Amino acid sequence: MEIPDVPKPLLEALRQAAEGRRCALVGGVVRDLLLHRHHEDPWRGLPDLDLVVEGRAADFVARLADALATLFAVPVPLRVQEHGSFGTLELELDLPKEQGGTWLLDIASARHERYPQPAENPVVSLGALDDDLARRDFTVNAMALTLDGAELIDPHGGQRDLSARQLRFLHPHSVSDDPTRLLRAARYAARLGFDLAPDAQVQTHATLSAWPWQWRPGDDPGQAPPALGTRLRMELELLLSREPWRQALAALQRWGALVLLDPQLQADRQWRRRLHWAQRLQVPLLPALLAGARDPLALAERLQLPHRQHKLLAQMLELEHRLQSQPAEQPPSAWCQCLEAPGLSPEAVALLVARGTANGKPLLRWWLRWRHVRSPLTAAELMREEGLRPGPELGERLRQLRLTALDR
Structure with a gap:
């Protein structure tokens, strides 16, 4: 089976680096290639190549560098980054432009995995290619293709499930x-x-x-x-x-x-609305999803959300608490003083709009219009016309002029 887009000299270098050990393309590239060749799916391209090699991936990469130097008339820059203790190396190759340009390769040592406890990280040891395929998530991702495209290795019936367009677990x-x-x-x-x-x-x-x-x-x-x-x-x-x-x-x-996240999210029928509004208001989608949980902050802590997103959820809940004491009918200036209080961010207001609140209309008006209103006079004009000097009095005068302009 021909492997599209991959330069033949690169495939030859990979074959030479294998030195008789089993080495094959695995995972999504094999699945997508079969979908394209046999099921008329559009070709999604090759953003990178995933390979599994029996033995240590670092040894393979060292041999690959020698093979590239032999096959290409010009030096091929090769940058390597190691990922954790699982024997996976990420390579970036700068081939000559006429040979395909920059390529990303993930080279993994074939490994065997054992889970000491459900949901814990697995215990990993070196293994054979068959062991590596057996540890994968679905049959359609547990196929391998030799580097010359001559042999498709499919020990778990992945081709059958591709035809049925279904995802089947391996065990x-x-x-x-x-x-x-x-x-x-x-x-x-x-x-x-x-x-x-x-x-x-x-x-x-x-x-x-x-x-x-x-x-x-x-x-x-x-x-x-x-x-x-x-x-x-x-x-x-x-x-x-x-x-x-x-x-x-x-x-x-x-x-x-969705019960893996929270039972309330599993029953939630408003997540589409929340994420739609979050996207419109340019709020991160993950906090918007979690905002529908029974205890968003506990879930954020469990998932270890980035600090900024965790803080955004906390501010949203604080704002919701503050609004409980706010009258529903009040002038724009009062809304602005509430929503612009220290400790709150504009994103928190937007997230509460996305989540849904009884005060949604004034919050949306603040987001779209009121927060952009400025004092009709600048600081320089106030200093010239009213004789004010830089300091708290000038700042307070600008604030009052802005609030008056808002209520007009």
Whole structure:
């Protein structure tokens, strides 16, 4: 099977670096190539290449540098970045422009994984290519293609599931071991038009109903295992930034999987509205999603949201509390003094508008119009016409003139 877009000299260098050890393209590139060749899906291109090599990836990369120097008449700059302790190296190659230009490669050592506890990080050891394919999330991602495109390795029936456009887990404990696989399923469902296979839906429902993880909602958020905490957040960020998120979140809710975040979010029917308004008001989507949870701050702590987003949720809740004592009918100047109080940011107002509040109209008017109103006279004009000097008195005069202008 021909591998489009990949320069033949690069493939030859990769083959030479393998030195007789099994090395193959894996994951999304193989899946998308088969979808394009056999199922008439549009070719999505190759933003990077994922390869698995038996043995240590660092040794492979050293041999690759020698092979590139031999095959290309000019030096090929090669930048390497190592990712964690899992034997994965990210390479950036600057090939001659006529040979394809810059290429990104992820080179991973074939490995075996074992989960000591559900939702914890796995224990990793070097393994064979078959071990590496067996640790993956879905059958359609557990295929490999030799570098010459001559052999397709499909030990788990991935081609069958591609034809049916369905996502099937590799073993009965897939969701229990790593619940973030459900978020990846939603990403693929939204991007490729897939759905969970029937047995995958059964496993999902049974696992979520049993909740096999030692940590439960209401426990200390800081004690949540990685697949219910930081790794869950990372998958959500990818879903919201790279995928058709409406379809992806709808799939998660249809499968009952939003309960991984919060039972109230699973029952929530307002998330589309919140995220639509968040997008319009240029508010980060993840805090807008979490704003519908029973306890947004506890969920933000569990997921370890970036400090800025965590603070934004806290400000939104503080603003909501302050508005409870505000009269519904008051002039724009009073609204501005409330919404511009120290400790609040404009984004917090926008997030509360997106979340939905009884005071939504004046908050939206403040966001769109009132906050942009300025004093009709500048500081320089006040100093010239009223003899004021720089200082608190001048600042207070500018503020009062602005408030008067607002109420007009």
